[in-house]
Amino acid sequence: MTTATLELSALTAAATRAANAAAAASDVERAGWLNAVADALDANVTELVAIADAETRLGTARLTGEVARTTGQLRLFAAVTTEGSYLEAVIDHADPSATPPRPDLRRLLKPIGPVAVFSASNFPFAFSVAGGDTASALAVGCSVIVKGHSGHPGLSQRTAEIVTDALAAAGAPAGLFALVSGREAGTALVQDPAIKAVGFTGSIPGGRALFDLAVSRPDPIPFYGELGSLNPVVVTAAALQERAGELASGLAGSFTLGAGQFCTKPGLVFIPAGTGFPALLADAVRDKDAAPMLTDRIAEAYPDGLKALAALRTTAGLPAVRVVSGPVDQDAAANGAAPVVFVTGAADVLEQPEELLEECFGPTTLLIEYSDPDQLGAALAVVPGSLTATVHAQPGEDVSELVEQLSGLAGRVLFGGWPTGVAVNWGQQHGGPYPATTSLFTSVGATAVRRFQRPVAYQDAPETVLHPALREDNPLGIPRRVDGVLVLP
Incomplete structure (x- = not known):
């Protein structure tokens, strides 16, 4: 020995x-x-x-x-x-x-x-x-x-x-x-x-x-x-119409918290197509400074993940994502990690889920625009298991089917809040389907x-x-x- x-x-x-x-x-x-x-x-x-x-x-x-x-x-x-x-x-x-x-x-x-x-x-x-x-x-x-x-x-x-x-x-x-x-x-x-x-x-x-x-x-x-966990967030049209600015501010604070290095970071956000929410989020992120990451290795991997996502193309040869805010080409090891917001469509996610739903550890999130509840349900069906899932809806909206689907892919389902921040008590569940746990x-x-x-x-x-x-x-x-x-x- x-x-x-x-x-x-x-x-x-x-x-x-x-x-x-x-x-x-x-x-x-x-x-x-x-x-x-x-x-x-x-x-x-x-x-x-x-x-x-x-x-x-x-x-x-x-x-x-x-x-x-x-x-x-x-x-x-x-x-x-x-x-x-x-x-x-x-x-x-x-x-x-x-x-x-x-x-x-x-x-x-x-x-x-x-x-x-x-x-x-x-x-x-x-x-x-x-x-x-x-x-x-x-x-x-x-x-x-x-x-x-x-x-x-x-x-x-x-x-x-x-x-x-x-x-x-x-x-x-x-x-x-x-x-x-x-x-x-x-x-x-x-x-x-x-x-x-x-x-x-x-x-x-x-x-x-x-x-x-x-x-x-x-x-x-x-x-x-x-x-690993992508922690999907779903925003309904009614919620977006009623409080879009509040949602943009809350999301910006959540996905950039701790330089985006929380296991519960909201990495995917499903929003109705054709709204002004991406621009609102870009405005909300503008005052978020670059922040140092935990290790040089993590800092070096962050820009690589951003570039890989930005380089994706559809089968028709068109860009699969567009950058809403932040620099894809950055030196996070030297200057800190700057927030980046991407947007894509649910149809593109269905076309290449493994590529678009790859976790990027750091202050970035992917907005996914959906056209109707059926397309939303189909896109959620290809999301890997997560620690959390979040619903932003208005009082009185029937989201029971959505909640049932989210309960199948995450161990904790939140309503009206953001997943970063985990209470330590008798009722907490911090696990979910693989690869979350x-x-x-x-x-x-x-x-x-x-x-x-x-x-x-x-x-x-x-x-x-x-x-x-x-x-x-x-x-x-x-x-x-x-x-x-x-x-x-």
Whole structure:
């Protein structure tokens, strides 16, 4: 074995021991670990934000808010563990008179074991070392090994130090959390037999490569990837007639937010054909300055994506898109990424969907003009799975069919707002059909814990071996389903 392989094996062995200890710990103990990490991050917010700003150029205000979001999600998952319904405890008592006779069956969800988490570039706190994947895995009793992102290595290292120290001070088992760096380490982590699940946020090519590794192992494991999202927005004629200026201003603010590097950026906007909305949007974007991007690699890729889209032609040889606003030819690495607005027609999208519906990471959006509801429905049918879909309609409009279609291609459907900005709470769903995510479960919100659990049923088990959640007297005082009836404490 190489030195790197030996080091990784030592980390995963320690993670296995720690996972066993964490699974045996009480919900109150694990909640204490999470709260300790949250408190430690808050206590070091000034230092962390300074490091993050130097490496990501996202700005002090944005990064300070992101630390608050990160510590907020740690505390949310602490509350999830102590509330108890995350266990999905079920008790079906024996019934000898049934045909056939039914045994006593008791089921709950158990932690899956050591988990690998891949940090994202665009959220250096909330989707990184101590982000939602890490928090949700620790909450249910999994150990976590994080692969740090190359876009913020110094921040990753310092955050890991704070997390490690906080966990140790709170009494968590050694090996519960660790950090590795580098592409080779990440690949080896997915293939390590000790790892039982992977959480990933990043590009479609990179995520797909790791996904394929995870499922082709001798013992395939779940890969929870968030890979790409176009986040379609649909504007009805009535909405455009009533509040076109407001819509243009809101869209301009949303797709340029954070230099267009949010996973929920509205990348496609369906509007009725023959309106003045493209010009209104161009006016609204005019005061949006070029902004630095997260890494040089991302900044260099942005103009390439713009040029590829601008160069598309129809089968008749005509331009498939036109530029409404912004420079296609730009040096985003040197001067920052400038916003660009394109417009095309729904018929052109239907003619070459793969080319026109290619995600471009950065402050750009594509307006798609539709002639009638049927053409809109046909164009939406070729849009890949997304994290969000948005409807802008007027009160009283019947958009039920549209909403049903959007519900099929996105995990969150918004009305009258914009998708950038993701609340972290019990009701959130931050997932969608592939390529938005590779599974049915969300990476944000209380149900994120479900990704790192597996169900186990116990038949005719003596009470002494049962988890407290399955004991007859419900010593934890948690919600349970007993003989088919939901019983609240």
